[in-house]
Amino acid sequence: MADAPAIQLEGIGKTYGPVTALDDVSLTVHRGEVHALMGENGAGKSTLLKILSGVVRPDAGTLRVLGEAVELGRYTPGAARDLGVAIVHQEFSLIPSLTVAENIFLGQERARGGVLREAEMAARARELLARVSASVAPSTRVETLSVAQAQLVEIAKALASDVKVIALDEPSAVLSGAELRGLFEVIRALAADGVAVLYVSHRIDEVFELCSRFSVLKDGRNSGAGAIEETDADSLISLMVGRSLSHLFPPPGVEPGSAVLEATNLEVLGLAAPVNLTLRAGEIVGLAGLQGSGRTRLARALFGDVPILGGSLTLSSSPLRPGSPADAMRGRIAYLPEDRKGMGLALDKPVSLHISMLAWKRLRSRFGGIGRMQERTLVDKAIDALAIKTAKGGAAPVRTLSGGNQQKVVIAKWLELLPDVIIFDEPTRGIDVGSKEQIYGILRNLADAGKAVLVVSSELIEVLGLSDRILVMADGQIVGELPGTGATEESIMRLIASHTTHGKNEAAA
Amino acid sequence: MTAEATVSTRDRVRGVANAALSGKGIFIALAVILIAAAILAPNFYAGVNVGNTLRRASILGIITVGQVFVLMVRGVDLSVAAMAGITAIAVTTLDSSAVGILAALGIAVLVGSANAWLVVRRGVPAFVATFGMVLVLTGAQLLWTRGGVSAQAPADLIGLARGSLGPIAIPVLLWLLATAASTWWTSRTPSGRRLVLSGANPRMAQLSGIAVGGKQWLAFVISAVLAVIGGALLTGFSGYVDRSIGSGLELDSITAALLGGARFKGGEGSFVAALGGVLVLSALSTLVVVLGLRPETQNILKGVVLILALTLHLPARRR
Incomplete structure (x- = not known):
């Protein structure tokens, strides 16, 4: 079974109540390849990853790992790890106050007679860190690491068990160019060792640099797959959205x-x-x-x-x-911060409160308060002008909007500063x-x-x-x-x- | 799949319980208690009972308004009871109630400012800062009275706390006024809404030109000032002052505020619903008395309600 694909998902379906997250999705990743999984936000990438990591159980479909059929009913995160499937999530799962080595062996500590074998773990950690070219000591506390180093430690942690498949969820979102180059080297080395790498991203440029094959999801369905060298940026974007870059x-x-x-x-x-x-x-x-x-x-x-x-x-x-x-x-002067959720919005507060906040002084009614009608008019006008997808009046909490519409809310707010x-x-x-x-x-x-x-x-x-x-x-x-x-x-x-x-x-x- | 089904049922139960015990839903809980009281203890609705319960409730209610403000800016004020206690001492030991209240208000501004300074400038958790203030204030109270706290309340305060304006008791009127004004201020004016946003997301507020520290300061000062008003009314209502006057008001006000939808994460809370929370607590206390249960039952009941309010307000764990 040496030539069997490392991962073969077929006919995967998953619905959450009335919402179809995935519909008849297939994905095949071979050993030794770096496979790009692309798609817009909400296309189903993260649901697919969760299924792969055993966190979410699909309603339909089959999974084969290295040719062996896996019973999805019994596929838990533990089973995924035993089969050598590891996921490196976008949000780090490392514990800041523990050391690198402690994090790597978290939950699978080596011990004899109830006493941790620290030297052995440190040595093994050193090996793993070397494999991902991370220049950090096993005894370093994670909280002192840079984001790039933490990411590498995260990968090292995944490698601690005998890993056959590793999926990286948008690692580039937090890395700068040089750091990304380093990560790419590590990924290439893993692929050269025969590991199947699933690289989730929506950045076109890095997919071309790193990956050999791609699969694109759109609205929870497969919209295309193939070899990277046989495609170009424009057609990838078309697959993701149905429009081309020049537009x-x-x-x-x-x-x-x-x-x-x-x-x-x-x-x-x-x-x-x-x-x-x-x-x-x-x-x-x-x-x-x-x-x-x-x-x-x-x-x-x-x-x-x-x-x-x-x-x-x-x-x-x-x-x-x-x-x-x-x-x-x-x-x-207006400034719209990069960390939209953390610095640009109060997520539980309604859309209207955000849109009108810089105009409150202009909206005084006769009684000294903010005039309801004036406010409503202003908010509705902004919702129309920027085509924000939310109910008129803007009573919905900003949290319930998509990222794009949240950003439009922030823009609408700052436009009121004139x-x-x-x-x-x-x-x-x-x-x-x-x-x-x-x-x-x-x-x-x-x-x-x-x-x-x-x-x-x-x-x-x-x-x-x-x-x-x-x-x-x-x-x-x-x-x-x-x-x-x-x-x-x-x-x-x-x-x-x-x-x-x-x-x-x-x-x- | 059965596991998922039970989880969602539990979530639904939790959702219903949460709706009934926070925000405006608190009035449903209140209605249930009032109906239960009518069945269990018909004399619950005796005129004297209702009047006294409401007067007592309004003292807690006024202090709770301040607590909601502090919770809104991500703080908590444990020093309100001690502040009410200091007020009781001030109005009974100084020349007149007016002088006493003025002095207490001065102390309140200092105390609120000190709390805010510790929290805003020094980054001390509000729990710790205001608890430290409790020790300072109770210590000061003992020094002031040389340990022997015991006095009759001034007649004018008794008149105020037990008096009525038309059909409405004066403390209740003040409570309604404070609730209405706070609601209007935080929902319909720029400065009040900025206070809410300062708690909802301080960094966002700061990047929107809001003086977040100033809003936090304001919340702590409002809380201390309302504690003075509550303390003065409490003095008049009780008729006498002893060491324990006001004790328990800090936890009761936090419980009521939480029942009213306020959250430790800030930016949340309704003064109207907090009013409902106060009524729930007061109705429960009165019920215990009317039913002739041992007074300790009250504490158990309050504790259960507080814990319930706290757990329901923790964000539901994500699967």
């Missing part, structure tokens, strides 16, 4: 106008060098760079959330030194391709309406497609500027590489 980004409608926000030798706490930048009305400027390059720090400094130490910042030619977000907001400058930090993180297209349209409309737009993004396709001008950051400084047309992923990566010294880019947050 994703609308062209600019206006010429850039006058400078709105200008930074001259701006010294920002935590950045390596003073920053010079100009944001013009009607223009989208992309801020590219790896995680930790200082992109977010710079954006937050412009919004008064990171201290400015020196240099000058002018807003429409008058000096500005925002000491707090409130200051920046008085200057009509901003001149809008800074988007990872505007489409965790958002499916269909909603991305709408968000891109909204961004372009804002620029066309004369606002200065700054887009911070780690997705190069997004920066390239969206920006009229691209600023590239590395190691806490701006290392170059590229025109929007003509720039390529390579030209950005070259700029970054020429300034990045290895291992140093973890310092700035």
